[in-house]
Amino acid sequence: MSMIKTPAEIALMRAAGRVVASTLAKVRDAAAVGVSLKELDTVAAASIAEAGATPAFLNYKPRWASVPFPGVICTSVNDAVVHGIPNDYRLKDSDLLSVDCGAFLDGWCGDAAISFIVGTPDPADQELIDATDAALARGIDAARIGNKMGDLGYAIGGAARRGGYGLLADHGGHGIGKTMHAEPDVPNDGRPGRGIKLTEGLVIAIEPMLILGGNDDYFHDDDEWTLRSANGRRAAHSEHTVAVTADGPVILTLP
Template sequence: MKVRLKTKEDIERIREAGRILAECHREIAKLIGPGITTLEIDAFVESFLEKRGATAEQKGYHGFPFATCASINDVVCHGFPGNHKLVAGDIVTIDIVVGKNGWMADSGWSYRIGQVSEEAEKLLTNTEQALLAGIAEAVPGKKIGDIGYAVQRVAQAASIGIVKPLIGHGIGRAMHEAPDVPNFGRPRSGVTLQPGMVITIEPIFTGGDTGAVLWEDDGWTIRTADGSMGAHYEHTLAITEDGPLVLTNGQ
């Protein structure tokens, strides 16, 4: 699949969707806590986006039935929202793709529910740090492998697992475009980054050091094979002459 470079105008349109998405995550952070259900969060997100003339692009994507992916504790990705009430100590990842005027932005974020364990805090902190390390490598002339290597080094230093089948990707008119952006790699390998590329970087780590996962029978929900917790942090960003431009941080 060919990489589709975006114009500055295209990037601004993706950024518009990204601002809505960032605002949505800020509101989720206010709502989320012990006693709420992920189904209630899902309903809030769908209503929030509708009021802003935006759409939740996951809903209906290959039959996915919800506006968000809501992944609790050992679910690392693509979890279904449900009626189970969250309790203190949980980790919950809310992953959302927003569409606005034909352009998309994607961001997932892991939330602490009350006080979490020391192990969970280590996982969350390092996964977010890996996202920042990957973003720092997203400059013209670098390679996709440089991003993956930066993400990988954080996981290895912390002795936590990388979920290797789950990767970042290009995004724009479609939810998933070229290039793939793995969370591991070799420096100076892979596709060369150039201005106009828009990608997601999304480390998905596990508390256990293998990163091994299992798919459930629903075809979507992905759990850690060892029962450890999972964490997921994701931004959409553009490669520009001036460096990485994060499009889902509300700026």
């Protein structure tokens, strides 16, 4: 399948992106001290179904996974960086929660993630989230015709590393369209001027994952999905689906 999308296809992906954005907003509104991750998953399932869409994560089984993902959303708490399974854990005051959501509408996929604090914020955690959102904004701004993928990766990772944050090793963004994960790989670190050239119609999911303490390493939970920071420090994840257009980058997963 071509990495390049037509304007009509990008419009269809924008509709899928709105479903994802709306679902993330509803999950964030529902997240409170005492609420379980399973309850948030139920909120997401209802939101996606009401929009006539289907969840992209539920029963997703890439080649490397021995078991399919059992949730509608990924809910990663504190030192869980990404791919957290929504389970019976009940949110506590000051938890840092990252929520990743994907949905298909009319055959096209949208994918986005947000991180936020439940209850009382710790200043270091809020700075981490702000740095992750800023890294995403820099990556989006670099998603312009004529730039190379290394330019985008450097925009994300350069300032993040200078700020003392780790970047989850071996993980980054991806192409997206009729499938959730497609070519090309979208790095969260890179060297300017390297990699493929960004061209009009390319649609990618840009998703920095930052870790406190400057360590990139991680380990898998026994559930075979959840990735936790090796240093035990908290992490944040921020993501948008973005189209490269003649008018500049267009975010497809805004409300």
